[in-house]
Amino acid sequence: MKKVDGLLEEHGRSKIEVYVDWENGNYVPKEVFEAMKPFYLEKGFANPAITHRLGWETYELYVETKEKLVQPLNISPQDFYITHGLTESNNIAIRGVAKANKKRKKIITSSVEHLSIIHSSRYMKSQGYKIEEIPVYSNGTIDLDSLQNMIDEETLLVSVQLANHEIGSIQPLREVIEIVKDKNKETLVHSDMSAAFGRMKINLNELEIDLATFDSSRVLGPKGIGGLYVKEGVHVKPLLEGQLSVETLSPGVEIMPLIAGFAKTIELEFENFDEKIKNLINLRNKLLYGLYTTIPKTLINGAEGEKRIADNVNLSFLGCEGEALTVECSMNGIYTSSGSACSSRILMPSHILTAIGRRPEEAHGSLLMKLSRLNTEEQIKYILETMPKVVSRLRKITGSIEL
Amino acid sequence: MKKVDGLLEEHGRSKIEVYVDWENGNYVPKEVFEAMKPFYLEKGFANPAITHRLGWETYELYVETKEKLVQPLNISPQDFYITHGLTESNNIAIRGVAKANKKRKKIITSSVEHLSIIHSSRYMKSQGYKIEEIPVYSNGTIDLDSLQNMIDEETLLVSVQLANHEIGSIQPLREVIEIVKDKNKETLVHSDMSAAFGRMKINLNELEIDLATFDSSRVLGPKGIGGLYVKEGVHVKPLLEGQLSVETLSPGVEIMPLIAGFAKTIELEFENFDEKIKNLINLRNKLLYGLYTTIPKTLINGAEGEKRIADNVNLSFLGCEGEALTVECSMNGIYTSSGSACSSRILMPSHILTAIGRRPEEAHGSLLMKLSRLNTEEQIKYILETMPKVVSRLRKITGSIEL
DSSP: OOOHHHHHHHHOOOSSOEEOBTTTOOOOOHHHHHHHHHHHHTSSOSOTTBSSHHHHHHHHHHHHHHHHHHGGGTSOGGGEEEESSHHHHHHIIIIIHHHHOOSOOEEEEETTOOHHHHHHHHHHHHTTOEEEEEOBOTTSOBOHHHHHHHOOTTEEEEEOOSBOTTTOBBOOHHHHHHHHHHHOTTSEEEEEOTTTBTTBOOOHHHHTOSEEEEEGGGGTOOSSOEEEEEOTTOOOOOSSOSOOOSOSSSOSOOOHHHHHHHHHHHHHHTTTHHHHHHHHHHHHHHHHHHHHHHSSSEEEOSOOGGGBOTTEEEEEETTOOHHHHHHHHHHTTEEOBOOSTTSBTTOOOOHHHHHTTOOHHHHHTEEEEEOOTTOOHHHHHHHHHHHHHHHHHHHHHHOOSOO | OOOHHHHHHHHOOOSSOEEOBTTTOOOOOHHHHHHHHHHHHTSSOSOTTBSSHHHHHHHHHHHHHHHHHHGGGTSOGGGEEEESSHHHHHHIIIIIHHHHOOSOOEEEEETTOOHHHHHHHHHHHHTTOEEEEEOBOTTSOBOHHHHHHHOOTTEEEEEOOSBOTTTOBBOOHHHHHHHHHHHOTTOEEEEEOTTTBTTBOOOHHHHTOSEEEEEGGGGTOOSSOEEEEEOTTOOOOOSSOSOOOSOSSSOSOOOHHHHHHHHHHHHHHTTTHHHHHHHHHHHHHHHHHHHHHHSSSEEEOSOOGGGBOTTEEEEEETTOOHHHHHHHHHHTTEEOBOOSTTSBTTOOOOHHHHHTTOOHHHHHTEEEEEOOTTOOHHHHHHHHHHHHHHHHHHHHHHOOSOO
16 A cells, blocks of 8 residues: 555645545534533543442433433333444344344345344354345345245344445335244344434334344444344343443443433434435435436436435446545545445445446446535535546546547 | 432532542543544544545554554554453453364463453353363462463463452463463463553563453543454454454444544553552552551452552451442542442452452452552542541441451
């Protein structure tokens, strides 16, 4: 890799900057930071399981904070378990469920899940489990008939995310649950809701789901904290071994500043929720269809309309390469990511774009822009003005496409 | 449990407050908080593995921060892996080493390890591993002859902490390594150094150890972040499954605010290190021997002199019960913990006090006070004045001891 200093110098810094890479990182709003501050400096820093004044105070603050945190989900705080984030939540949902329910040995997921689900399932395969992946249509939603055929007596768990984190397709979760419980009411249903929470209405009680994953950093909160909803009566075990405190699915003392930040960002997210979502969908449509209609040879990745989550813009610009796109965008102050194999040090091609049938040359030119409540109309305008120049320049350089 | 509100009201609040429960929770010094602040609000919030300006900037900040972080340990940043804290580090040290080295199936630990080591070993036992525990002397240090006899061809790993987190005994780690490598040079040695780091000199390079655990919150840093040192060439695998970013033993995006806080607290801890440790030992001795000599029927738990880590005060007040002690201390503004079974909602009796041969009635009256660089001479004086009254009142109530 080139020395970063040099890269940054050559690169310069755009006058206008627009951050639409909320999938991969976020700063926190000032109010969220202010909510964490006292827990770092002056209160709620004790172990809530310890019997002294500061322990009790911390316990009280913990209970209060957690009540606030689960309020928009309409569930009891007892059914929401704090974890270190979506990776741990998803690991527990697959492997912790298997650990606690040893009779049935088959797990069904979809082919477009987050890598923490895909890799957890592969791990279970190495432990003798049967793993099956539900195929998806070209819009990224799962094939319910395949699911129906996969469920059998042996099926322990079906894990299907609510909205895809990369291409935004919303899965028919209500139907998934109906099909599963109809065929084998013992089979548990888990959903990674981290890419859907805060972008659409979710009423867990009404859904009759068994487990669901949430993450603070996916709703502009601090990294390093998340949760797993577990319906009362569902058996699940922690994956890390150690000393439990008040929380029982992830050992160690409760991380109060992060829990408080998580609760605050949820409070902010759900203020005037309907209006916020309407606004987000409006911005998203302007950006998605604005780019699609003004830049030729462009494909929309993922579902459209009601089936697309409110914050997701993902397009493939044919004849462009992912890393070149993110760098050229960056030079223009637009921060995005790509599902291309070469667009990050991770060097992972997107299994999601492959699953929806994108050919390599289509996946290479993909660009993910995620919006948040912090993005504005002006920013969308700037992206719409800038991207045609970005794409056109790259296409000229590579000469790979006839325009 | 009694409603916490009521408890706090009855309880009142002492005019003088002394926090010596650093083992179980900590606020962070203002400088540590200030070091985290920009990473929450304005910089280094991107994914360091993503190819855009903010990703590269985050990567640079990450590299810089990590170099600072490992500086007092005299190791390369590449050999220090960031984790969510000591629980994850210890789990990886036992289970992640076993996952990556499948040939040998015996693990040796000591009987006084942190529960994350003890429970990780038990987990490996359930997977068919042979687990042996080195017994300890009454001062809490391990029996090296027993260790010598335990090591065989099958031994994958020996895990012995550097200093005990509860009774402060420092283990003869140099001898442990010599004995192990002498008998089987393939056997790996891990040490949980979380209770020793920042309280004594540690030069990992010189020690020739294979793996070592560290935790930010044990040196007044933020919770939720820690590390595992892994000597170059030693094989180990992550335990959580998911998408790796720059760090490779714990999947997920790097949590820069916490990494920055961890680095800052280490910088502060190691300023004028020798003087700080001298001062800590001085305060510790005043408190430990002050209480021991002025309160009758008191036992010192753990080793003394050079063999006791600088911050640890642990005594058993015969005829007292742990929960009553922590509550009565709390009423007087002194915040401590106890190894007694009833002193926390965890309801775990201390396996450590049992291992050093304390009878139940001795373990019940145990009180742990941990000091930090934030404690003062005046605070020690206050504790020394107050504790005789606390113990005497409790002994009168229970009438369990002849004074």
